[in-house]
Amino acid sequence: MQTIEQYRIFEVVLEGTDKGNPYRDVELSARFTSERGADSVVVQGFYRxxxxxxxxxxxxxxGSWSFETTSSDALLDGARGELFVEPAQASNHGRVLRSKDVMHTSALFDSSLDFTFSFEDGTRFLPFGTTCYAWINQPAAVQEQTLRTLAHAPFNKLRMCIFPKFYDYNHEDPELFPFPGDPTDGFDRARFNEPFWENLDRRLSQLDEMGIQADIILLHPYDKPEWGFSSMSTEEDIFYLSYVARRYAAFKNIWWSLANEFDLMPHKTVEDWDRYARVIMANDPWGHLRSIHNCRTVFDHTHPWITHVSWQRIDVRRTAECVSELRRAYGKPVVVDECAYEGNISWGWGNISGEEMVRRFWEGVLRGGYLTHGETFVDRGPQIWWAHGGRLHGESPARIAFCREFMESLPQDMDHVAGEVFTLAGTFTWDVTCMADKQGSGTDCILIYFGLSRPAYRDFVLPEGSRYAIDVIDTWNMTVERAHEDMSGAFRLELPSRPYMLVRMQARGENAL
Amino acid sequence: MQTIEQYRIFEVVLEGTDKGNPYRDVELSARFTSERGADSVVVQGFYRxxxxxxxxxxxxxxGSWSFETTSSDALLDGARGELFVEPAQASNHGRVLRSKDVMHTSALFDSSLDFTFSFEDGTRFLPFGTTCYAWINQPAAVQEQTLRTLAHAPFNKLRMCIFPKFYDYNHEDPELFPFPGDPTDGFDRARFNEPFWENLDRRLSQLDEMGIQADIILLHPYDKPEWGFSSMSTEEDIFYLSYVARRYAAFKNIWWSLANEFDLMPHKTVEDWDRYARVIMANDPWGHLRSIHNCRTVFDHTHPWITHVSWQRIDVRRTAECVSELRRAYGKPVVVDECAYEGNISWGWGNISGEEMVRRFWEGVLRGGYLTHGETFVDRGPQIWWAHGGRLHGESPARIAFCREFMESLPQDMDHVAGEVFTLAGTFTWDVTCMADKQGSGTDCILIYFGLSRPAYRDFVLPEGSRYAIDVIDTWNMTVERAHEDMSGAFRLELPSRPYMLVRMQARGENAL
Known part of the structure; x- marks a missing residue:
C-alpha cells in the first residue's frame, strides 16, 4: 500500500486508449473512500x-483510503487501489480557505472570520502576494531564477496566468503553448500540449514546497491574434477550464482566479463567468478559493461562488483605503490584488515608489485587508518581475517582509477599528488607521498608523485601570523603539515628524497579551 | 474737489450725535452719482x-462724482460733496470677481469663464492663497512680521478671521476685541470697539497695497465660552455682519467667507446662513465674492448667493483631485481652501510634507481649481503661521511661487482636460492630470502632470501637421528643461523616474502661442 502525507497529492497513473481524442472522448473518475468514516470523494481524471x-x-x-475508478474506456474502468495517509508534517497545513469555512465560529471571533483566511488545520494565513503573470511562459532559466528569488522574498501568494501574455514589454512567443500547434498554423484547442502542463505541474509543486499559494489566473485579455486564447468559444473555454480543474484541484496551494481584468474581455458576459465558475466547482472537489479580478469595473462580488474579493484599485489616489468599503459591501475577505506596482514604466499602474507601495500595504492590512505586490522597473535588466519574474530590484520587498512579520506576530483577534469609531486611546481616529484586539477588551492591543502624516507628537489617554508598553515603529526604516515601558492615563507621545510611523500600545500585567 | 484713484476708497467722515447707541440707532447712507451716466450707488455709513x-x-x-447723505440724525442728513476719479494705475485692477461677471462672454471662452476669476478691469486673477486665521488678533509686532513675510511670499489671497480664535495652540486672549468689554465682565455686542476696527482697517489696506485679497471669515466655531462670539443671537449676528459689510465693502481686495467650518456651528441653520448672506449683500453695493467653508459636510454651493466653492478636503487621500467633481456639481470656480497644511502638528490636517502640499497645488490647478496654502510647524518658533502669522518655515512656498509663475505664464484659455477624454497627444489620460488650450485647436498647448507617478519615459503621438517644443518641468526642483525643440509625430519622451514631473508641449510656427 502506498503511503502519502496528509494534504499531499496521491497520483494514480493509468494506461488506456490513445484512439480518437481521449481529452474529449474518455470519461474517467475515481471514488476515494476513507476507512475512518463516511468521507468519500469523487475525483475526475485527465488525459496526459x-x-x-x-x-x-x-x-x-x-488513515487508510481506498479508491475505484469508473470510465467509459474499459481499460480504465474498475481499477482499484489503497493508500495510507500519514499525519501532516509541521509545515504542512493543507489548503487555504476562508476562516469561517475552517474554524468553529464563536461569538467572539465572529465578524473577523468573515474577512480572514486560514489553512484548513486552523493555522492563520495572512496573504502577502506578488505578481509574475507570465513567469511559466518564460525560458526555463528565467523560471528557475524566479523560484530562487521567491525563496528569499516575503511573498506567500503568487498571481500567475496559464496562458502567455501579449502586452507592453511582453511580445515574445513562449517556448511551450498549452495547446498543440503554433501561432503560424494555429492551435488544436480540443487537445492539450503535455510538456506545457508538465512544466506547470512542476512549477506549482515547487511553489507549494516554498509555502506559496498559486493564485491561478484562468483567463485574461492580453492576447495575440495568432494565439486567440482570450477569444475561444464558450465550449472551448469550458473544455479548457475543466481540464485545468481536474489536473490541479488536488494541489493544496492553488486558488482560482477566473480572470484578470475580466472587464477587458467584453465578449464574455457575467453569465459566462458564473457558468465558468460552476465548471471549476464541478471539477474541484476540494473547493479551492475562487474570485475574479477587475480593471475599471468591479465584478459583483456578492455572487455566491466568489469566496473573496480580488480587487484592483480604480481611483489613482484612493487605493488600499477602499478595503473598508469593500469589506462592508461584500462581507468577504478583501485582497487588493493590484494597488499599482513599484517601478518606473510608462503607465501609472506601474511606476509608484517603494514608499508608496509600502504605505498601501500598511494602510490595507490595518484595515483588515490583504495586498499584492508587483514590480515594474523598465531599466533594471531584461525581465520585469510583474510579468516575467526573474529578479527583484525594488525597495518595497524588504519592508513588506517587515510588515508580514509584524502582522503575523499580532494576536489572532486583531481587526480594523472602523472609521466610524470617533476616538481610540483618547485620540481622534479620522486621520489615522487603527487596529485593536476584538476578543478581549478591545484595548489590550492597539495599533495606530499615521501614513503620510508626520506629527511631532500625539496626545493619548489610555483606558483606566490598565498600564501599557508603547512602541514607536518606523515602517519604512523597519525599526521598533520602545517609547514607554509602563504608561497609564494621559500622556504625550513624541514622534519623529517623519511619515510612515506606526504606534503599538500593549496592555501589561493582567491585561497583557 | 477731492481726487481719488479709481477703485480706491473715498472716505467721508461726518460728525453727528453721540447720544444713545448710535451704532444701533442712527441710520446713515449716501447716494453717489457719476456725471458720466446713470451710475448711482447707495452706500451705508457706519459709526466709529x-x-x-x-x-x-x-x-x-x-470722472466726476457727487454725493448726498440721508440720515435719521439731522447733523448727518443732507451733506453733499464731489470727487474726481482718476484712472487706475497699472497695478490697480479693482475687485476680483467671477470672470463670467466681468468678461463679455464669447462662445470660445464660455465654459472657462464659469470657473475662473478676473479683476474687474479684465485682468486674469489666479488665486494662490494662504491662511493666517487669527493674525489680526496677535500682538502688533507679530502682525508686522506677518506683513513682512507676506511681502516676499507667493500668496495673493489670505484667509483670515475677524473674531479671535480659541483652539489648539490658540489660547491667549487678544489685546483688542471687536466689542467693548472683556472676557471677565462680558462684552457689549450692541457696540463696537473702534481701536479693533481701526487696526483691521489698516491691515486690510496693507494687504491691498501688496495685492493680496483678504478672504474675510465672518463667523467661526473656535470660541471661548467667555467670548461667546460663535453663539450670538441671530439679531446680534446680523447687527455684526451689517457693520462689517458697511465698513469694509468699499475695500477692493475683500472676499466674504460666511463661516469657517460652518458645520461645526450646528446651532446655526442653513436658513440662517442664507439670511446672513442676504444681510451681507444688502450692505455691500459692490457685490464682493461670497462663499462658505465646510469641515465634514459640504454646504450646498448651488445656493445662488454663493459665487464660488470654498472647499475643505473631506477624504484624507483624495484632496485636490475632487476639483473636477466640484466643478461639475456646482458650475462655479472651485477654491480648495483647505487641502491640509505643511507642518508637523498632532492632527492630520496639519502635518503633511512640503512635497504633498505642492503636489496638491499642481493637481488642483491643472484641474482648473485653486488652492490655499497653510503651515503648521509646532517646533519652529512661537508662532504657527496658519493661526498667528509670523514667519514661514516650510518647503512649499518657494514651489508654490514657481507654480503661480508658471500658471500665470499660460494662455488664458487653458483649461482642464476632463478625465473622460481618453487620450491626449496620443497617450492615455487616466493616470495623468492634463490641461490644454480651449480657444485654439485644443492641442496648441498641452500640459501633462505625473504627480506621484515616476515613469522613465512616455510615448506620445503629436497631432498631425504641427511641430512642437517639448519641456520637461520638475515641479519640486523648479527646473524647466527643453527636451525637444522641434518635434512632430510619434516620439518617446525620456523622463527621470522621479515624481512630480510636468510635461509641456507647445505648438510652433503657425500653431505657436
Missing part, C-alpha cells in the same frame, strides 16, 4: 497523451 | 464712536 491518464487526489483525513 | 461717522465709497467709473 500517449494513452496515459492521471487522477490526482489530496487526502484531507489521515 | 465719539460722534464720528464714516461712509466709504469705491468708484468704479472715472
Amino acid at each position: 497523451g500517449d494513452g496515459r491518464y492521471g487522477i490526482r487526489f489530496m487526502p484531507t483525513l489521515e | 464712536g465719539d460722534g464720528r461717522y464714516g461712509i466709504r465709497f469705491m468708484p468704479t467709473l472715472e
